[in-house]
Amino acid sequence: MISTILFFIFLLGQPQDIFLFSYFTGNGEDGLHLAYSTDGLTWKALKEGRSLLTPEVGKDKLMRDPCIIKGPDGLFHMVWTTGWWDRHIGYASSPDLICWSAQKSIPVMEHEAEAKNCWAPEVYYDNEIKEYLIFWATTIPGRHSEVPASDREKGLNHRIYYVTTPDFITFSETKLFFNPDFSVIDATLFKKENIFYMIVKNENSNPPEKNLRITSSACASGPYPVEVSEPITGNYWAEGPTCLQAGDYLYVYFDKYRDHRYGAIRSKDMEHWEDVSDRITFPPGIRHGTAFRVSKKLYKSLLKNLAK
Numbered sequence: 001m002i003s004t005i006l007f008f009i010f011l012l013g014q015p016q017d018i019f020l021f022s023y024f025t026g027n028g029e030d031g032l033h034l035a036y037s038t039d040g041l042t043w044k045a046l047k048e049g050r051s052l053l054t055p056e057v058g059k060d061k062l063m064r065d066p067c068i069i070k071g072p073d074g075l076f077h078m079v080w081t082t083g084w085w086d087r088h089i090g091y092a093s094s095p096d097l098i099c100w101s102a103q104k105s106i107p108v109m110e111h112e113a114e115a116k117n118c119w120a121p122e123v124y125y126d127n128e129i130k131e132y133l134i135f136w137a138t139t140i141p142g143r144h145s146e147v148p149a150s151d152r153e154k155g156l157n158h159r160i161y162y163v164t165t166p167d168f169i170t171f172s173e174t175k176l177f178f179n180p181d182f183s184v185i186d187a188t189l190f191k192k193e194n195i196f197y198m199i200v201k202n203e204n205s206n207p208p209e210k211n212l213r214i215t216s217s218a219c220a221s222g223p224y225p226v227e228v229s230e231p232i233t234g235n236y237w238a239e240g241p242t243c244l245q246a247g248d249y250l251y252v253y254f255d256k257y258r259d260h261r262y263g264a265i266r267s268k269d270m271e272h273w274e275d276v277s278d279r280i281t282f283p284p285g286i287r288h289g290t291a292f293r294v295s296k297k298l299y300k301s302l303l304k305n306l307a308k
Contacts, residue, residue, distance in 0.1 A: 022078070060082065138158060144159055161177055192245070213230070
């Protein structure tokens with residue numbers, strides 16, 4: 001209780017928004033977790049690291065890779081991976097990050113009988129078309145040019161697919177969003193100075209790449225050139241990128257999953273990147289999530305509700 005009161009006092013002196021980070025732990029069985037930060041470097045778990053929402057949909061009932069954005073309707077919209085081998089994704093919405101709508105499955109790949117998975121969905125509001133983009137990674141065997149794979153990853157050759165929706169009730173037909181000459185997962189979008197950047201993971205496994213690359217477009221919905229940048233991450237395996245503008249820097253956070261920790265790089269110009277992994281702190285056990293910002297007013301309400 002004392003720590004909560006002290007933090008409220010601290011908030012009163014802070015002019016900026018609060019940064020939040022949605023994430024999962026373990027295999028995703030216990031659901032949604034949130035962390036907060038005021039500077040983009042130090043992140044602390046909310047609710048003492050306990051789950052805020054338990055998964056209810058999918059064969060495995062998991063809530064992996066939770067992606068949250070605030071839409072122009074004032075609601076927070078969340079999509080997530082419901083299981084390792086599902087052909088659908090999870091969805092729920094909330095006005096305050098406390099009370100959530102009924103969870104539902106969006107059957108984005110059910111029409112593809114051979115589709116193996118729907119991994120790491122993300123949602124992004126496209127102001128140009130006034131609809132939400134939902135995109136994710138799927139393997140459909142034999143559909144795309146093959147890439148050399150390790151024994152462990154034989155049969156997995158992902159590409160990024162998408163649908164659009166104005167209301168999360170009606171959806172466009174599923175289409176191919178990004179089709180490079182490598183296996184690709186974990187796409188994320190952000191806008192900077194009227195350019196839309198997409199960061200993706202090169203998932204090739206033989207020889208292993210497992211690094212992050214960038215491509216860009218004048219439109220959120222693309223097309224995005226398949227000629228991507230050189231790796232922007234270092235000599236380690238990285239996945240699950242998410243982006244946050246904090247001050248002068250654009251931060252890219254990612255899961256250094258073989259090292260069981262989070263990493264980050266940052267840039268002012270999208271060309272020169274500084275690795276700040278040794279300067280960030282995250283809650284223990286954090287896995288693939290999304291950074292976003294909320295007002296101090298909403299955050300104070302969130303804290304008050306979590307303290308009940």
